[in-house]
Structure formats: structure tokens, C-alpha cells
Amino acid sequence: MYGICNLSIVPLRAEPKDQSEMISQVLFGEYFEIIEKDKNWSKIKLAFDNCEGFIDNKQFKEIEYSEFQKLKESKEVYSGEVIDFISNVTKEFFTIPLGANLPNYNQQKFTLGNENYQFEGSILNKTLPKExxxxxxxxxxxxxxxxxxxxxxxxxxxxxxxxxxxxxxxxxxxxxxxxxxxxxxxxxxxxxxxxxxxxxxxxxxxxxxxxxxxxxxxxxxxxxxxxxxxxxxxxxxxxxxxxxxxxxxxxxxxx
CATH class of the missing domain: 3.90.1720.10 (endopeptidase domain like (from Nostoc punctiforme))
Known part of the structure; x- marks a missing residue:
């Protein structure tokens, strides 16, 4: 099983409960392997850095293996402002933080799972020099x-x-x-x-x-x-x- 974060900033916990230590965060558009899943929580491994922890099942979307592989093989595109906004087809607005992933980005549009989004902000998609x-x-x-x-x-x-x-x-x-x-x-x-x-x-x-x-x-x-x-x-x-x-x-x- 595989998943992708469809919310701005989601806590990654050491144990499957809200009171547990936050060991990291999952930003919008970050995708991962689901190692195990129960009624309320899933243990995941982030594709970017292999960090493992627990995420609330209400705070991500499941995706197919083919979509996971496509994301792993594609060039990453990140939001470039401290905070910015995206909108979906029903014109709902969502905030996203600096460094959020914009999956399948193309000309101010991107898709996350089966949802289409619009993003008009600045992006980062290049390997930049050390300075x-x-x-x-x-x-x-x-x-x-x-x-x-x-x-x-x-x-x-x-x-x-x-x-x-x-x-x-x-x-x-x-x-x-x-x-x-x-x-x-x-x-x-x-x-x-x-x-x-x-x-x-x-x-x-x-x-x-x-x-x-x-x-x-x-x-x-x-x-x-x-x-x-x-x-x-x-x-x-x-x-x-x-x-x-x-x-x-x-x-x-x-x-």
C-alpha cells in the first residue's frame, strides 16, 4: 500500500496515538509506503528520506503503486514561498508551506491522486549551486x-x-x-x-x-x-x- 499527504503539515508520530512524540512532519504532496495499517493509524516510510513513523488515516490519501513509482521517477517540484495557496476544481483553498511537493506539476496545474489543483505561486525545481x-x-x-x-x-x-x-x-x-x-x-x-x-x-x-x-x-x-x-x-x-x-x-x- 502507498499514500500521499493531501494536507498542509501533518505530524509523524513515534507511536499510533495523538499524544505521542512528533518525530517529523509530512508536508503536502509527500508520498510514502504504508508498512502497516489499522483502523485509525498507519505506519509509513517516507520516500524522500526513509523516515518511519505513524500517521493518522484521516490525514492522507491512498495511491496505487503505479502512481507511487511515477512520483519516485519524476522531477520534484516544490512550492517556493514561506506560505502559499492552492485551489481545487471546486475553488476550495488550501494553504501549503515552503517545500511542499507539487506532484505532476505542469503550467500552474498539478494532480494529487485523482484530485486536480491550481497553483500560481513560485516553484523550485532545479539543482541550485552551493551558494x-x-x-x-x-x-x-x-x-x-x-x-x-x-x-x-x-x-x-x-x-x-x-x-x-x-x-x-x-x-x-x-x-x-x-x-x-x-x-x-x-x-x-x-x-x-x-x-x-x-x-x-x-x-x-x-x-x-x-x-x-x-x-x-x-x-x-x-x-x-x-x-x-x-x-x-x-x-x-x-x-x-x-x-x-x-x-x-x-x-x-x-x-
Missing amino acids: EILQKAYVYLNTPYLWGGKTPFGIDCSGFTQMVYKLCGYKLLRNANEQATQGEVLSFIEESEPGDLAFFDNEEGEIIHVGIILNNYNIIHAHGKVRIDTLDHSGIFNADLQKHTHKLRVIKKII
């Missing part, structure tokens, strides 16, 4: 931190890096420790370029945080909010708190 990573990152500046979040209305550290790279045409995995397995290791901060990723660990050596390196030894990351701090060999120095908040583990070049 665009910073421009997309600044869009999320001051977004509140939200565990499991993936939008400009609430985002976590790895959701932030994943979405910024996604908007530029690159795939990152969902969590910081998974993203740290991607790309090429750099030995020193001096070797890094703006757009590279810096990873940080806890006292047990587990990677728990990630951010995007900027010019002049700065870093943009989600900590309380998406903010810009100083990066040095020890980690992230927060000028507001006058202390280091994260311990540097590794720097990775993805592009």
Missing part, C-alpha cells in the same frame, strides 16, 4: 525551534538542514546522526566552505546537533530558534549567553 544554500537558510531565520518540525513556523536542527538542502535540490536524511553519515569529512574548519555542515555531539559521543556553516566562521542552526552564532574549534559560541553551547564533532562537505 544558494545560504540564501535558503536565511529564509528560516528566527523560526521557533520545534522538535520534529520541518517548516518556517517551527523546525528542529536536522529538519532545518534537510529542508534547506531539499529546496536546493539535494537529499539529506532526517536526523543529525544520519546526516553525519553523508558526504566527505573535513579535517579542519579552515577547509570548510559556506554551505558545509557542522555536527556536534554530547558527552556520550552521540551526534545530537547540526548546523550550516556561513562566512567568517559563523553558523546558522536551530537552537531555541534558527539563529546565527560563532563557530570555532571547540564548537558553537553563543554571544547572548557568553558561552559554548555545542561541542564540535565533525564537519562534512555534502556538495
